[in-house]
Structure formats: structure tokens, C-alpha cells
Amino acid sequence: MPVLVMKFGGTSVANLDRIKRAAKRIGVEVAKGYDVIVIVSAMSGKTNELVGWVNETSPLCDAREYDAVVSSGENVTAGLMALTLQEMNIPARSWQGWQVPVKTTSAHSQARIEEIPSENITAKFAEGMKVAVVAGFQGVSPEGRITTLGRGGSDTTAVAFAAAFDAERCDIYTDVDGVYTTDPRVSEKARKLEKIAFEEMLELASLGAKVLQTRSVELAMRYKVRLRVLSSFEEQSDDAGTLVCDEEEIMESNVVAGVAFSRDEAKMTLISVADRPGIASIIFGCLSDAGVNVDMIVQNISEEGRTDMTFSLPTDQVSRAEKALDALKDTGGLNFGELDVDGDVAKVSVVGIGMRSQSGVAAKMFKVLSDDGINIKVITTSEIKISVLIDRKYMELAVQALHDAFELEKTA
Ligand code: ADP
Ligand code: ASP
Ligand code: MG
Numbered sequence: 001m002p003v004l005v006m007k008f009g010g011t012s013v014a015n016l017d018r019i020k021r022a023a024k025r026i027g028v029e030v031a032k033g034y035d036v037i038v039i040v041s042a043m044s045g046k047t048n049e050l051v052g053w054v055n056e057t058s059p060l061c062d063a064r065e066y067d068a069v070v071s072s073g074e075n076v077t078a079g080l081m082a083l084t085l086q087e088m089n090i091p092a093r094s095w096q097g098w099q100v101p102v103k104t105t106s107a108h109s110q111a112r113i114e115e116i117p118s119e120n121i122t123a124k125f126a127e128g129m130k131v132a133v134v135a136g137f138q139g140v141s142p143e144g145r146i147t148t149l150g151r152g153g154s155d156t157t158a159v160a161f162a163a164a165f166d167a168e169r170c171d172i173y174t175d176v177d178g179v180y181t182t183d184p185r186v187s188e189k190a191r192k193l194e195k196i197a198f199e200e201m202l203e204l205a206s207l208g209a210k211v212l213q214t215r216s217v218e219l220a221m222r223y224k225v226r227l228r229v230l231s232s233f234e235e236q237s238d239d240a241g242t243l244v245c246d247e248e249e250i251m252e253s254n255v256v257a258g259v260a261f262s263r264d265e266a267k268m269t270l271i272s273v274a275d276r277p278g279i280a281s282i283i284f285g286c287l288s289d290a291g292v293n294v295d296m297i298v299q300n301i302s303e304e305g306r307t308d309m310t311f312s313l314p315t316d317q318v319s320r321a322e323k324a325l326d327a328l329k330d331t332g333g334l335n336f337g338e339l340d341v342d343g344d345v346a347k348v349s350v351v352g353i354g355m356r357s358q359s360g361v362a363a364k365m366f367k368v369l370s371d372d373g374i375n376i377k378v379i380t381t382s383e384i385k386i387s388v389l390i391d392r393k394y395m396e397l398a399v400q401a402l403h404d405a406f407e408l409e410k411t412a
Contacts, residue, residue: 035125
């Protein structure tokens with residue numbers, strides 16, 4: 001039997017009625033003759049609640065216990081979904097990550113999937129089971145402890161299963177009916193895309209579009225998984241939603257495919273560090289050892305052998321970064337004047353593979369922002385994206401202005 005992977009996100013399993021609705025949708029695919037692997041998230045809000053409980057109990061917690069608590073939301077929905085399917089006379093069984101087993105690294109709270117042996121589930125399909133309901137977001141480390149895959153990780157579970165079982169397709173059911181030119185919650189002019197190239201989706205995801213976890217897109221690209229994003233709230237035809245695919249499959253596209261943003265950014269500047277070989281290595285080595293995910297980096301022009309070094313990072317890592325840099329200063333490992341922190345910034349990015357061959361996108365982006373009086377604090381570019389750091393209060397305005405200026409509401 002061909003295998004289909006269907007993933008239901010938090011809002012799609014938010015209560016028993018929604019679980020029933022998703023189960024009906026699964027029934028449609030079973031009736032078509034598929035063996036279905038269903039990946040479920042926790043009910044919406046549940047993971048946040050669990051994270052809150054952990055933080056309240058132990059702010060600098062043991063990551064192994066964080067995973068033990070935070071992974072539990074998915075266990076509930078997996079069992080409830082299997083029961084709902086059984087009530088519909090569809091042979092179904094639930095699986096927690098360790099039972100499959102979804103083998104991961106031991107990087108707790110950020111683990112990566114290393115292997116998914118298919119024997120256990122395949123054997124059950126051979127015995128007549130029609131649906132394997134797997135708890136997303138979780139796995140088991142080589143030490144035998146429960147791990148989680150980072151927020152939004154059920155998407156990655158789904159794609160990894162699609163690759164491991166050579167599934168015909170991986171359908172991601174969510175609360176929007178596809179991938180849009182920007183988050184439809186921020187711009188009402190956002191347009192649903194019929195198709196988007198893997199590279200563009202990868203950039204959009206890593207720059208803040210949380211509709212898919214970045215790692216899931218990476219895996220889909222590497223293993224050539226046909227990945228589709230669609231709504232769990234509407235009746236679906238076979239070509240509904242957005243297909244994430246190779247760029248060769250897309251006939252025409254705009255130069256800019258989409259606008260992404262990331263709200264929770266901070267900017268730190270080390271004022272007056274020595275401008276000599278090895279300094280950047282000391283600073284960013286220390287931050288990396290402290291587990292800080294540095295994103296954009298700018299080094300200013302030097303004056304009398306000293307310079308300023310600016311970088312961006314997620315807001316919730318600021319205190320960790322401050323602590324690490326202060327410790328470095330105290331031990332004499334690094335000499336700097338002051339540490340300036342700006343916790344109220346956001347990153348806005350435009351993404352499109354058309355930028356490889358068309359110049360002028362950056363100039364246009366900067367003009368649009370300046371016309372709205374928005375000051376750019378840091379800029380980074382790659383072949384297919386341009387990102388700027390701006391004051392957070394201008395984020396929505398910037399997204400909407402860029403969406404308008406690049407005419408993303410229109411098809412190419
Ligand atoms: P799920 O719980 O199903 O995993 P998420 O909340 O993780 O759902 O992702 C879906 C959300 O992603 C949407 O509700 C939307 O607000 C947001 N989003 C951000 N950028 C985009 C985009 N470009 N296209 C579609 N949705 C987007
Ligand atoms: N429940 C997890 C989260 O909220 C994983 C997921 O939904 O993808 O991050
Ligand atoms: Mg998600």
C-alpha cells in the first residue's frame with residue numbers, strides 16, 4: 001500500500017470536536033487505499049503551558065526534565081486520535097516517539113532526528129492496521145531519555161517519517177490554507193501561493209515564518225519529500241494548499257516571493273574592542289560556548305585601533321550573552337568599553353530566488369523603508385534574501401509597505 005503522512009498542528013487538534021474533524025479527513029485518505037501515518041501536535045496552547053510550568057519550577061532547568069514535561073502534550077493527542085479513529089471503525093494505534101523509536105541526538109530541547117526504523121510500524125500495517133498515530137515533536141536519545149525537537153518540531157517529525165517510509169506525500173494540516181506571501185495575520189493583502197520553491201521556503205522559515213519548522217524544509221529538500229501545507233478547517237481537493245517543491249516545477253514567480261519577520265530579536269554592541277586578529281573569534285567563540293545563537297554581525301570601521309562589534313540574537317538569550325561576555329571581561333580574556341543592549345528590535349526580510357538574476361531589490365527595499373521614516377540598524381544579505389533590523393514598533397508597517405511595494409498581492 002502507498003503510504004501517506006498527514007500532520008495536524010495544535011489548532012487542528014485543539015479539542016475533541018477538532019480531533020473528530022481531523023479523523024474524518026484521515027478516513028477519506030484511508031478510503032483511497034493509503035496506509036496513513038498521522039503526526040499530531042499537542043492541543044494548541046498546551047506546550048506553552050507546559051513550558052511555563054517548567055520555567056516556574058526551575059528557571060535554569062535540567063534540559064532532560066524539560067523534555068520529559070514538554071513532550072507530554074503530544075502523548076495525549078496521539079492517544080485521543082487513535083481512540084477517535086477506532087470509534088469510526090478505522091484500525092488505528094498510537095505511538096510515542098520512543099516506541100517507534102524515533103532516534104535522535106542527545107541535544108535536549110533541540111534534538112535532531114538521526115534515524116526512524118520503519119519495521120515496527122510496517123509490521124502493524126501488514127497485520128491490518130490502517131493508521132499509525134505518532135506523537136510529534138519527540139524522540140529518544142542514545143542514552144534512552146526522551147528528547148524534543150525544538151518548537152514547531154512536529155513538522156520535522158512529519159517530514160522525517162515521510163522520508164523514512166518513502167511516503168507519496170507529506171500533508172501539513174494547519175490553521176491557514178497554505179503558505180502565503182507573508183503572514184496573513186499581519187497583512188490582509190497576503191496572497192496564498194500555489195507552489196513555493198524549497199530554497200525560498202527554507203529562507204522564509206528560518207527568517208521567522210513559523211508555518212513550517214526550518215528543519216522540516218531542510219529534510220524535505222534533502223530527501224525530495226513532496227510537502228504540502230493546507231487547512232484542516234476546509235474541505236480539501238487533491239491540489240489544495242501550497243506545494244513546496246523544486247524550483248524547476250514552478251513556471252513563473254515574482255522576484256520577491258515573500259516577506260518574513262521575526263519579532264523577538266535583540267541587538268548587542270560591544271563598544272570599543274581592539275581591532276586585531278582573533279578578537280571576533282574570542283567574542284563569538286565565547287557566545288557559542290554559552291549556547292547563544294548569534295544571527296547578524298556587523299563590525300564598524302576602526303579608529304585608533306579600536307572598533308565596535310554589533311550582533312543580533314533572540315531576546316530570550318540576552319541575559320545569557322551578557323553573563324558570558326561580562327565573565328570574559330572579568331577574566332581579562334577581552335577588553336571592551338561598554339555593552340549596549342537594544343531589546344526592542346525586529347528583523348524583516350524579503351526572500352526570492354528571482355533576486356539571483358535581478359538587481360535593485362535591496363535599493364528598492366531601503367527606499368520603501370526610508371519613505372516610511374524607518375531607520376535600518378543592521379543589514380545582511382544572501383543570494384536570495386535581504387534582512388534588516390529595525391525598531392520593533394515599525395515591524396508591521398515595514399512588512400505591509402514591502403508587500404505593497406513588491407506587489408506581492410499580484411501573481412507574476
Ligand atoms: P500549527 O499549530 O498548525 O503547527 P503554526 O501556528 O505553527 O501552526 O503555523 C501556522 C501559522 O503560521 C499561521 O497561523 C500564520 O499566522 C503563521 N505564518 C507565518 N508566516 C506565514 C506565511 N508566510 N504563510 C502562512 N502562514 C504563516
Ligand atoms: N507542540 C510543539 C510546539 O508547540 C510542537 C509542534 O506543535 O510542532 O512547539
Ligand atoms: Mg507549527
